Amino acid sequence: MRPLCFFAWLGGTVVTLVCLAIALGVAVDPYRMYGTGTVPGWTALKPRIYNQTLIAKTYQLERIRPATLLLGNSRVEIGFDPEGRAWPASASPVFNAAVAGGDLLTSLLMLRDALACRRPDTVILGLDILDLLQKPDVLPLAKQPADPDESRLLVDRDGHPNPDRPLQIWRDRIATTLTIDAVLDGLATPFDQDLEQSPTMTRHGFNPLHDYRVAAVRQGYRELFAQKNAIYRQQYARYPAPAFLEPTRFAGFRYLQNIIELTTAHAKHLVLFIQPYHADYLDMLHDIGLWASFETGSAH
Amino acid sequence: MVNHAWLAAAEKSSAIDKFRGSRAGTGFGWALTFVSVVVGWVFFRAPNLDAALTILGGMSGRNGIAIPAGRAFALEPVQGLVSALGIVFSNESGSNLVESCLWIMVLLAIAFWAPNTQQLMRAYAPALNIPGTPSLELGDAWRHALSRVRWVASPGWAITTGVLAFLGTISIVRVSEFLYWQF
DSSP: OHHHHHHHHHHHHHHHHHHHHHHHHHHHHHSSSSSOOOOOOTTSTTGGGGGGHHHHHHHHHHHHOSSSEESHHHHHHHHOOOTTTOOGGGSSSSSEOOOOTOOOOHHHHHHHHHHHOOSSSSSEEEOGGGGOOOOOOOEEEEEEEOOGGGGGGBOOTTBOTTTTTHHHHHHHHHHHTTHHHHHHHHHHHHGGTTTTOOOOTTTTTTOOOOHHHHHHHHHOOHHHHHHHHHHHHHHTTTTTOOOOOGGSSSHHHHHHHHHHHHHHHOSSSEEHHHHHHHHHHHHHHHTTOOOOHHHHHOOO | OHHHHHHHHHOOOHHHHHHHHHHHHHHHHHHHHHHHHHHHHHHHHSSSHHHHHHHHHHHHTTOOEEEEEGGGGGGGGGHHHHHHOEEEEEEHHHHHHHHHHHHHHHHHHHOOOOOOHHHGGGOOOOOOOOOOOOTTTOOHHHHHHHHHHHOHHHHHHHHHHHHHHHHHTTTSOOOOOOTTTTT
């Protein structure tokens, strides 16, 4: 075989695989980056979407352009179904921009992105006091190091059009098609379409927690809560227990203040609520010495 | 060092020497070599000696054993043993654990049984004084079949190389520092 012929076969193989990977990533759309239409039983559920949560949330948010925006952490993400029947027609479209593990900075950035698309009528923010248990920090927001995920947002921290976004969109396109994870997730998606068990994120950002139901059936809620509380206990033991004498010295409170100011200026309604907690969770906060901070933080 | 110690022990003890020549001895030699190499890698990767010893302590189970909470159901039948061994549950991803175990099995199979580059390219004199036929200590038919795989300029090898080039390129995003980066 002549060398040129060998390289033609080799190059043809690479080009073919690149095209197939791009087609797979766009058609299956495992992270909802492209908003491709879904096929029930094949691509309707997105079991690997949480491998790229912020890609999914950001681009979906910008496509939905919500009139009602939900912000917060996992408790909001799994607690509010934007497509639930309880929402009045006037609230539609609703988008759940809450991010599991996200803090008030995440909520602030998602709010800014939403405002850059459209002014939502209502913003609902679930506050988790545990997000405020930080050491005092006087560094202004603009001086804090930017998170790499911020470069995908429509606006920067000052509210100006984000100059990094065009490049980030290309990075995201490559990340969602031409990476081994994207290819594996694209291939796995059609094989994990169990309506009762497969994890997914709906088009409106809601996590119905299908996979949790399976764990609950296998282990029972009591066992699941016991495991989770043991993990929390270990984690929270490392948290500081601030007295919040000057709330604005804490970054979390300043982000909250920013959220309130932005919403007051650009939206009609702001709903802030403190997450309801289980009694054993509150007992745990008391046991590990965080109760005073929890109460003071809630009062502020 | 381990190899020299092993050979020296075999020279001094006929029982060890006999064991070394047996099938079990060969398997033990593989395992010893593999564990020695894995332990050696820790010192290559760790930023300092303290960190390396901490990692080795964790690898040997000195810090206990943690299993993703999502996989706890699988251990229900042996819950007593789990408690006795001090196994705890963590917030880590259960699917990551399963995926890692699968990767280890696949890669171990490649490391142990697949032909190396010298064997693949042996028709093109990849090194000086390369033996004509590969060693077949195990006499295993599967290993023998694999050892006969050799590269030739053909459409099949071009496609295989193209697939590997594609997979290698799209895997670049999984950052992993070169093993010998500290040297």
